Amino acid sequence: MDSYYNPADLKKFGNIAEFQKEFADKFFAYYGAVFAEGALTAREKSLIALAVSHAVQCPYCIDAYTNDTLEKGCSEPEMMEAVHVAAAIRGGATLVHGVQMMNKVKELSM
Amino acid sequence: MKSLKATGHELADSAFQLTVLSREAAATAHLPRFHQQLAGVGLLPLRPVAPAVLQLNVGKMCNQVCRHCHVDAGPDRKEIMTRETMQQCLDALARTDIQTVDLTGGAPEMNPDFRWLVEEITNLGRKVLVRCNLTIIVANKKYHDLPEFFRQHGVEVVSSLPFYSADKTDRQRGAGVFADSIRALHMLNAVGYGQPGSGLVLNLVYNPSGAFLPGAQLGLEQQFKRALLKDHGIVFNNLFAITNLPVSRYLDYLIESNNYAGYMEKLVTAFNPAAAAGVMCRSTLSVSWDGGLYDCDFNQMLDLGVASPVQHIRDFDAAALAERAIVINEHCYGCTAGSGSSCGGTTV
Numbered sequence: 001m002d003s004y005y006n007p008a009d010l011k012k013f014g015n016i017a018e019f020q021k022e023f024a025d026k027f028f029a030y031y032g033a034v035f036a037e038g039a040l041t042a043r044e045k046s047l048i049a050l051a052v053s054h055a056v057q058c059p060y061c062i063d064a065y066t067n068d069t070l071e072k073g074c075s076e077p078e079m080m081e082a083v084h085v086a087a088a089i090r091g092g093a094t095l096v097h098g099v100q101m102m103n104k105v106k107e108l109s110m
Numbered sequence: 111m112k113s114l115k116a117t118g119h120e121l122a123d124s125a126f127q128l129t130v131l132s133r134e135a136a137a138t139a140h141l142p143r144f145h146q147q148l149a150g151v152g153l154l155p156l157r158p159v160a161p162a163v164l165q166l167n168v169g170k171m172c173n174q175v176c177r178h179c180h181v182d183a184g185p186d187r188k189e190i191m192t193r194e195t196m197q198q199c200l201d202a203l204a205r206t207d208i209q210t211v212d213l214t215g216g217a218p219e220m221n222p223d224f225r226w227l228v229e230e231i232t233n234l235g236r237k238v239l240v241r242c243n244l245t246i247i248v249a250n251k252k253y254h255d256l257p258e259f260f261r262q263h264g265v266e267v268v269s270s271l272p273f274y275s276a277d278k279t280d281r282q283r284g285a286g287v288f289a290d291s292i293r294a295l296h297m298l299n300a301v302g303y304g305q306p307g308s309g310l311v312l313n314l315v316y317n318p319s320g321a322f323l324p325g326a327q328l329g330l331e332q333q334f335k336r337a338l339l340k341d342h343g344i345v346f347n348n349l350f351a352i353t354n355l356p357v358s359r360y361l362d363y364l365i366e367s368n369n370y371a372g373y374m375e376k377l378v379t380a381f382n383p384a385a386a387a388g389v390m391c392r393s394t395l396s397v398s399w400d401g402g403l404y405d406c407d408f409n410q411m412l413d414l415g416v417a418s419p420v421q422h423i424r425d426f427d428a429a430a431l432a433e434r435a436i437v438i439n440e441h442c443y444g445c446t447a448g449s450g451s452s453c454g455g456t457t458v
Contacts, residue, residue, distance in 0.1 A: 041329065042326070042329065043325075043329055043333075067322055070318070070320065070322045071318070071322050071323055071324065071325040072325040072326070072329060072330075073273075073316070073325055073329070073330045073333050073334075075273070075275055075278070076277070076278075
């Protein structure tokens with residue numbers, strides 16, 4: 001293996017059942033149910049998944065949900081706005097800790 | 111942009127396309143062949159049912175040169191159906207109880223005998239469905255009255271609009287196509303097409319602008335309806351989601367963009383036995399500009415004539431054609447993926 005990530009491995013996701021079938025079966029059943037039409041549309045869920053894929057920086061998920069959002073008729077601006085939502089939350093999560101830093105500075109400083 | 115034929119491209123040769131599709135390319139050699147899949151679900155040989163649609167391709171001439179076109183149509187294509195061949199189609203039609211005639215091209219309206227053909231079909235009491243690319247309506251003054259002509263003859267209009275925004279549409283169909291399509295849709299709406307209660311049907315065709323499959327037809331239809339109404343005040347009846355088949359210019363796109371193997375794998379992985387049972391070639395007879403008989407428009411472009419002693423519309427024989435096995439090849443995977451695909455959208 002010359003890389004930690006191989007695009008071909010995405011198609012082998014189901015193979016995780018080889019080592020632990022019961023949990024894999026439960027996971028994939030749950031996964032399918034989560035992405036079905038519900039209170040949110042399958043399209044909305046796909047855009048959320050695209051954003052989360054970027055937040056967790058999973059290349060498999062980015063490939064999968066880029067394809068999925070395209071199939072569901074999402075426009076390119078919609079897809080990029082979803083990525084910005086992920087970036088804003090990640091950036092905000094960093095910055096909001098700045099308050100903690102400020103608190104500590106004030107505690108330690110004259 | 112010119113047609114593949116005009117540029118002397120190797121994919122303009124249908125035999126070369128079949129070579130590519132027949133897995134001589136090592137990249138897809140591991141995938142099962144289409145006939146194997148059909149045999150696996152008990153559908154080999156694939157047999158026709160009673161024909162419901164006579165599809166006439168009245169010519170390859172078109173005012174557009176779309177990147178995905180399986181016909182390799184364009185302004186430089188001069189192959190169009192003569193009135194003599196149209197009359198042979200009408201004579202055959204009169205001897206059947208086929209109720210719908212589907213006119214396609216190219217831009218069928220560019221055939222000088224198009225209006226005569228529509229009138230003759232309606233005189234036989236059959237319904238006409240025209241695959242109108244929309245932009246032809248605004249391409250030249252002589253076509254501006256097409257919406258009124260369609261209305262007068264109760265023609266059902268089926269029009270391609272790959273997306274509800276300009277960028278994706280123009281990338282697939284050419285610069286300015288979206289704006290012209292919107293103008294044409296306004297003209298169709300103005301005479302009643304797509305309007306509730308008018309009885310004038312305007313259906314749109316969505317096909318993916320790239321190497322991916324269409325999503326759920328109903329969800330796409332809802333998005334198109336919402337966006338076209340909100341942004342442009344346009345209404346229509348139904349959206350047909352159609353899968354791109356790896357034929358001609360779309361095959362060229364797949365190869366050039368290095369997406370061929372991945373796309374074929376998507377199609378094969380998504381093979382759906384229910385969609386295979388409902389493929390439109392079972393209930394359609396396709397006629398080429400020169401009168402040749404085919405199982406579908408895609409087979410026509412691959413020069414895969416019907417497997418029957420009857421090869422031309424002048425020799426039409428319903429009983430003999432009913433005995434044929436439908437000619438299949440690897441491109442057929444495009445009609446059997448997911449919810450299926452046909453000229454009328456999904457089939458499952």
